[in-house]
Amino acid sequence: MDIKLTEEEKIKILNSDDIYGIMQKILLRENKIDQNREHFWVIGLENNNRILFIELISLGTVNKTFAEPMEVFSFALQKRAVKIILCHNHPSGELKPSEADKDVSDKLIQVGIIVNTEVIDHLIISTKSYLSFSDTGLLGELKKSTKYVPKYVLEKRIKKEATEIAKRNEKIEIAKELKRKGIDEQTISESTGLSLEEVEKLRVKKK
Known part of the structure; x- marks a missing residue:
């Protein structure tokens, strides 16, 4: 589901605080209906880091969501986004990445390399705070992983x-x-x- 943005929200992203400011509002809005379920969004960016779109990819359970590469990248490729930010919420408020969070990020990072659409961050958010994979160095570690790198690559x-x-x-x-x-x-x-x-x-x- 494509999230409708105001012109004020179609800002140029300078850091993780910028994206959280927008995603927090979206989470609070969507929480009115599905407050106990994990949401997974993809934020598409232009080359200058201006937001092209925010797409809700999936709704999961209280502690799990699903993010298939086809769903994540199809809209990004259609909109010609040159890079994307991944974002999902933890209804519990606990921001520590699970092994599943790391694994799906690892997979999507490698797919992004193949389709030339770089994953530049993954935010785990709650209504009060967030954690950035990029800011904590976790994104850099996952980029070095070879778990999902095709053999020929x-x-x-x-x-x-x-x-x-x-x-x-x-x-x-x-x-x-x-x-x-x-x-x-x-x-x-x-x-x-x-x-x-x-x-x-x-x-x-x-x-």
């Missing part, structure tokens, strides 16, 4: 990392050889692309 990523390591090692060997020949460190840095600090740390025996 993981293989491509490993291959890319291996290639980058090989290129870096080649630069280091070239820098060492130039250093042995007495070439000044600034020139070596400019020639190899290594930082001056990296070049200075190289230990070699000059010829």
